[in-house]
Amino acid sequence: MNDIFFDKNFNRKILKKWVSSQTSMLTENNGVTYIEKIENQVNDSGQSSIVPYGSDELEIYENILTPLKVEHVHVVASKRKQGESKFVLEYIDGLTCSDAPQAIHLYKAALKIGDLYRTSRNNISCVNETTFQKYYLSKEKTLNHLYEISKAFDISGLVSFTSDSYEKYSKYPIFLNHYDMHFKNMIYSKGDIRIIDWATAQFSPFYSDLYVLLRQAEQVDADISVIIDNYKNSAGLAELTEEEMLVGRIFWCIPAIHWLLELQGTDNVPFYEWAEDEYTSLLTAFRRYKEISA
Structure with missing residues (x-):
């Protein structure tokens, strides 16, 4: 499911970019919109990136907000590779x-x-x-x-x-x-x-x-x-x-x-x-x- 989602063609617009993360808006050809986040735990030099309090936002969604039953935006798809997490969230129109x-x-x-x-x-x-x-x-x-x-x-x-x-x-x-x-x-x-x-x-x-x-x-x-x-x-x-x-x-x-x-x-x-x-x-x-x- 995740691989199929990430293989799609999107129109990508970068909303903000920090030293250890990037947030983009993804839009499919049919107009459906999502928010994509990429977090780098390791920088280009192979060293640990500075992330808030050593946090991992995807982990927070999966292992904290979900089991706590706290209201939060839905994670549509996610994948990890060494030093990086990429996840896509529902887009909130507002x-x-x-x-x-x-x-x-x-x-x-x-x-x-x-x-x-x-x-x-x-x-x-x-x-x-x-x-x-x-x-x-x-x-x-x-x-x-x-x-x-x-x-x-x-x-x-x-x-x-x-x-x-x-x-x-x-x-x-x-x-x-x-x-x-x-x-x-x-x-x-x-x-x-x-x-x-x-x-x-x-x-x-x-x-x-x-x-x-x-x-x-x-x-x-x-x-x-x-x-x-x-x-x-x-x-x-x-x-x-x-x-x-x-x-x-x-x-x-x-x-x-x-x-x-x-x-x-x-x-x-x-x-x-x-x-x-x-x-x-x-x-x-x-x-x-x-x-x-x-």
């Missing part, structure tokens, strides 16, 4: 929210990630342990991220904070975060939000996806309280404290900064400048956390 962002997109996305919290929490035992560990944002991984970040930025207090947080949040349920819930990864289709691009997905006990929605609220004059309430109601949470949301923000910023620093010098994109912005956000959240915890 508006990429980054093209014309609106508050309603965030409100509906909050419902989606609330459902993601509830569904992934309830079905987490369906994920293979090896796969889970690979995509779990553990204390050890976070401390390694901080060690690398410390080469560029002052992280005073964050190491002990991380250790304390993992001890405290060990009592919280672990669930799947998309980790890149920006407008560019939302399709508004038929009055609903469809989430795409799961390459950065990770398990953790932190409300990091909610933070990503909240940070975009000002851009579209969205009511933050509606976003939070939609998330809580969809997730089935009785309450959500400021501290919990700050911790979610902090544990989003740490892997994001680490990833951006890794990408310095690739793709002619100002990754270091972006890392500086996220570092500022991290410090702001950390200071506020200390204020309310004093």
Whole structure:
């Protein structure tokens, strides 16, 4: 089935190309459209490519989203060869929210990630342990991220904070975060939000996806309280404290900064400048956390 599909003749339009991946739109002669993704785990020199947190998006679709019964776009065909995965996804006909962002997109996305919290929490035992560990944002991984970040930025207090947080949040349920819930990864289709691009997905006990929605609220004059309430109601949470949301923000910023620093010098994109912005956000959240915890 896969070989037959990939043997077809398509009109291919490259949508974006990064150092380790390429996304294209494929159109058959009859007008049927798909999205093709190619991920290179090995670069042209035979060395490991820089991919988000060492992830494999096809693996996430096959071994995480599917067993968790999380809503996601359908994988039409896929194949692997050494160092590369190629897969084709259904095409979602709709508006990429980054093209014309609106508050309603965030409100509906909050419902989606609330459902993601509830569904992934309830079905987490369906994920293979090896796969889970690979995509779990553990204390050890976070401390390694901080060690690398410390080469560029002052992280005073964050190491002990991380250790304390993992001890405290060990009592919280672990669930799947998309980790890149920006407008560019939302399709508004038929009055609903469809989430795409799961390459950065990770398990953790932190409300990091909610933070990503909240940070975009000002851009579209969205009511933050509606976003939070939609998330809580969809997730089935009785309450959500400021501290919990700050911790979610902090544990989003740490892997994001680490990833951006890794990408310095690739793709002619100002990754270091972006890392500086996220570092500022991290410090702001950390200071506020200390204020309310004093």
